[in-house]
Amino acid sequence: MKKSKSVLLSTPYILWMLLFTLIPLGVMGYYALTDPDTGGFTLNNLRDLGLFLPTLGTSVWYSVISAGICLLLGYPVAYFIAHRSAVTQKILYMLVMLPMCMSFLLRTLAWVGLLETNGIINILLGKVGIGSVEIIGTSGAVILGMVYNYLPYMILPLYAVIVKIDNRLIEAAEDLGCNGTQVFARVVLPLSMPGILSGITMVFVPAVSTFYISQKLGGAETMLIGDVIEKQFKTSNNPNMGAALSLLLMLMVLVCTGIMNRFGGEDEEGGVVV
């Protein structure tokens, strides 16, 4: 009896989520199928999406590269943290999390100051006598911004998984004659797969939809899909086209995370392990 009553507690939540997540997506779909000027039904917005596919491609490409770099940099760090004493682990974990709590706008602006043509890095390089390098405005700068902003999202889930790996399994593998590389490839890596996938998703999704990073660190040739969407809403006053683009972006992300989930571990029900 008690159970059936407490079930009612979930009703307001279900209603809330329907009202503020599903219905808004429906409204977005409605906008995507309406003409900005007349308000009538149209497929023009969907047709024009074709124009933006290369831009979407660029965004996906940048974020895949960023996620890859984050994985390559983040894994050793997570592994290192997971093999410290309990107290050191806590401290390092906190140090990884701390940047995530600080304004990402200001931190990205700091990179602008670092990378500018006459920025800090170039001033230092000039003093050493190397001369200046053009970083800002290139795709490299945008990817650097993505890696910088989302690296903690990779390290934390990786750490959460690696720290749980039972040391006895590694010892057993060693006893059975595995060398270091084999232990890593056959035991550690497969066991950290859920963390890897969750980390990749957590880097990929915000990176593919960013507009701030490319606006600040990118140049004329690094327009991303997030910029286009933001422009449709904030300057071109074409929310209908913007809604269509958002729909495309959402489906694309859904398919990507779906593939991830498919290959990923079964132990979700909480996919996020920050």
Added chain:
Amino acid sequence: MKKTNRILTVVIFAFLYIPMLVLVVASFNTGKDLTVFEGFTFDQYKALFQDEDLLTLLGNSLLISILSTAIATAFGTLSAVGIHNLNPKLRKTVMGLTNIPMTNPDIVTGISLSLLFVFVGSTLLQQKESLNFWTLLIAHITFNLPYVILNVMPKLKQMNPALQDAAMDLGCTPVQSFFKVTIHEIMPGIVSGAIMAFTMSLDDFVISYFVSGNGFLTLPVEIYSYTKKPMQPRVYAMFTLLFLLIFVLMVTMNLLQLRADRKKTVKQAKSVTAGQKVFRRVCAGVCAAAIVLGCGWLIVSTRQDKITLNVMNWGQNIADGSDGTMDIIAAFEEAYPDIDVNYTTYDSNESLYAKLAGGGLTVDLIIPSDYMIARLRQENMLLPLNFDNIPNYKFVQEEFKNTDYDPNNEYSVPYTWGTVGILYNSKYVDEADVTGWELLWNEKYKGKILQFDNSRDAFGVAQFLSGISINTTNENELKQVSKKLAEQNPLVRQYVMDQIYGIMEGENAWIAPYYAGDCMMMMDANPDLRFYLPQEQGFNLFIDAMCIPTCSENKEAAEKFINFLCQPEISGANMDYICYASPIEGARDYMDEYLAESEVIYPEQSILDKGVSYLYLPPEINRLMDNLFLEVRISGNQPEETEEEGSALPVILTLAGLGAAAIFLFLPKRKRK
């Protein structure tokens, strides 16, 4: 292996912390620039605590995040209990629903919520201000809820159900058993959920950016619009203080936890409950503070007998008291103590139009340019002014009356006028190359050229160069112009509006077309900058004028503000800061001499005669220009030019395919479980 890991870890931590160090150092800098350290000072901290606007914004951010966290934590915990007891199939579905805001990109969540709010508020309920404090709060609660649920659910799963039964056997009602037993068992989940929700909410920019109106802004949204000129260093001071605060909080939290862990192993249950009691009190305190704060704010905001005048102006387009100029808004508020000015900015006529047409805002006074006034007037988005309240209109010079955009002087009162020319850095640009607009297409300066980030001005530049009228409505001509702009795209470093200041002053780019007054301000900051007006090819001559949009709620107060700004001495003092020419008779006499005599601000009449004004264009031409300009902007990504008009079918098929794939990928999984 281990050694390389250690080195890599150190490098990564340096990578994560160096940018923050840059900001912290900048907060002690006497200069304004991030890159040059001029001297050590604590002045930024003093300035921070005197800056009411900044503190209000910080307060807003804290209020929203504390309130939304408190509500989401209470609501989410109860819901989690309910969800936990649902039958497995339903539970899966609800968890799927919970995952939507987590897996969706922020931008999609923000946009869909803002569309819902505007659709319901403006279209269905005919509300004027449909994006406000409440919509922001709802949005924050919505994206905070999943964090709480996802943290509490695992703890509920781990809990031994016998505990609850035991409590009920001993005579507890279900509610009592929840508060006496369950809540203690799931406390760690609740706390970590609340902490995550709080940090996410405090730092959220993307969702807030789309769902907030101009009445209630949070700190990150405002920081985003602070792009003009180098950012005020007091913002860095705030960053440093917040950094310290969060650092101390985290350290204490970890220390408390460590101590609790140790005690647990040594002394068992008793001391644990003591620790938990302290913790519970802290939580209760935070919740109570949030509620008191929230109620307090509501009382203050509703009881306020001051009228709020919402002014929306170009960035850096009013004297604000810095560098020894007059603080116009403060002076106005002093003259009219019952009016409180809420001042926000936009960076182009087009973004102002999008804000107004997008709905959801209350704006009482705007200062668009001529062609935008004509457009707003044509689309019935302006209110006629009551000139009885604007006696100072008599000071407006005759040549600014009976204009094309407002032929009967009903809707607007001029604010400034000026020209669009080329700003270049004489240190790097060869004077012989400065012959006209073609300078912006000069291969020699590839990567050092900036261009306008709004369609009308960017098209204007290319139109003057190609000898096409800037007011053409001929589709082929417009396409020709956009081709010209696409040719320029590989040479352009960035498309900018307000950001131009830092880039040009810091010599990171050398050539840019921009508005004369702003150019004058940049020339003040960097003496190597020069301004050139291509007289032979023609240039844009514009007037910015004050208007009252139809969404205004305080028309009379807005008219008082207009009247105030038309006083010659006020207008003159204002121009001293914004460096434009005043259309007010006698204002020039109140300006600094070097500005009043400047050729950049007040060119000779013979030169002015060659200027051309933007005129009203029909909506479909505006749309076409916007679309063509966007194509120019993304042309860097295009493999090659494709001329054909595609049909809707392939894209729809792709979309359907993506949708089907998404469903396919998620469905079987559910069945398996």
